[in-house]
Amino acid sequence: MVEVSKQLFESTCSNIPCHHLLHPWNQGCWTSTYLSYKNSFIGSAKFYLVVHLAQNLARGKKILNKEELKRAGENYVRSTIFGALVSGSCSTLGCLFRWLLGNKFRYHGYILLPSTLNGVGILLEPPSRRGLIVNLFSNMLIEYWIRSLERAGYMKMTKAKQTVLFMFGSAILFYLMRLEGDKENRTPLFWIYTPDKVRRKTDHSQNVCPHEGLCSKYIMKGSLTYFTVGLAFSLARVILPKYRTPLKALTSIRWHHFDMAMFFGSYIGIYRAVVCYLCNKRGYDSALYALPAGYIAGLSFLFKPTLGFAIASLTAAFKVYSTILYEKKILPEHIPLPLMLYCISQGTLFHSRFMHSEVCPSYIFKLMNTVSNGCADILYANMLEVIKRAS
Structure with a gap:
């Protein structure tokens, strides 16, 4: 080049x-x-x-x-x-x-x-x-x-700097996404995960967490689901180009092909675990819990560090925030x-x-x-x- x-x-x-x-x-x-x-x-x-x-x-x-x-x-x-x-x-x-x-x-x-x-x-x-x-x-x-x-x-941009960038982006993004959870038309985003909306105190449920059933089941289900999604993406990129030689395709799988699965699975699992812990600790749910949950979950980025992902978390957060600015008439709608x-x-x-x-x-x-x-x-x-x- x-x-x-x-x-x-x-x-x-x-x-x-x-x-x-x-x-x-x-x-x-x-x-x-x-x-x-x-x-x-x-x-x-x-x-x-x-x-x-x-x-x-x-x-x-x-x-x-x-x-x-x-x-x-x-x-x-x-x-x-x-x-x-x-x-x-x-x-x-x-x-x-x-x-x-x-x-x-x-x-x-x-x-x-x-x-x-x-x-x-x-x-x-x-x-x-x-x-x-x-x-x-x-x-x-x-x-x-x-x-x-x-x-x-x-x-x-070292791996450590990218990770910190992703952690901050995840924290802000999840917080803003939970803030607009009750809106009929949420800001369209192509992100890994859409967090559950905040459970209001008026909800007729004994569970203070934003889900039904046991917390352990909720956390494990989310982690396994996204682990599978990440693994499917990774293996598809390895196997599909070599579909005519299945045995060769399978033998080309390496441990690093599980990196994305580990990233997705731990990212969602940690986020859900922290939110559930704070809900049970405080006795109620709040959009603010997404800040520490998203920040800590961002450590999962170490499994699959890419600059694009680190930037995407912040720009996605800014996109949600820009929706708020448009709604409050701070950003002019007549200027494209x-x-x-x-x-x-x-x-x-x-x-x-x-x-x-x-x-x-x-x-x-x-x-x-x-x-x-x-x-x-x-x-x-x-x-x-x-x-x-x-x-």
Whole structure:
């Protein structure tokens, strides 16, 4: 992977014809449009099929409802169109910016500006999914900035620092999630676990904990359930690529493939255990118990430390808090702040895929190459070839 600076790019690629770096499958800017969008629709359909299947399966029996199936199909089509338009319009907008900037490639006009502008395509996604996508991209944007600072020598994110970050994020997130537990429409989050709402003192139950039955059964059930979920994810990544050779797939399983299962299982088990302890100790339930419970449970992060997870806990907490700010009219509703955040995040991350590959989150590589049906890797290889020839 090569770090491509502004000076290096403009000194080597400025006068290169646009079809070399934007649409090598056809020399004409407009005649290449059909193939650009065709590849993008194919790639987008493949990518979002996996994404939507995974999300719908995670919802369990609700997806069996006829109305839910219809809505799921509609959401898949909207996501596919969104991905195809974003990917397909990159070459069209790239050619446009090149023409506007004097028929020369500019560092910020190649990928950054086109990918920032076409980020408005997220409006094609249903509102229920937009928040999750904005949250995902803002997570990766922060991850990219942190990695950039690390590479520059300004900071170093050790395992201990990441763990503390995750512990604080978990504590705040679980607290805010319990605060809005009684709301009919909770803030949509793609998080490991949704805590039970606070049991009010007026509830006609002898149990002061936020669950029915024995605490030990409640704790063990949650821990085992999420241990199984984590193990299933890990083993699926190992076994599915080698499904044609089952014996080889099974023998490739190692102890580190249980890390995610240990992380998920202990995370939920510790959280539930601390909440139950405090409920029984104080004689009533409270949203405040989520603060120490989430903080202590965050120690489970040591089983599977990843910078993305550490950041995600804090950004998810901020998302819930931003809902409160909108409800209190502190954040203006007439200014599309989430849309602006997404456009900036997408533009910066797609730009980093080409110019700062060493610090670009790995998910962006997979996303861009799959949705473009392999075209992103071709364009990147062409750019490096131009730079190599000029050096």
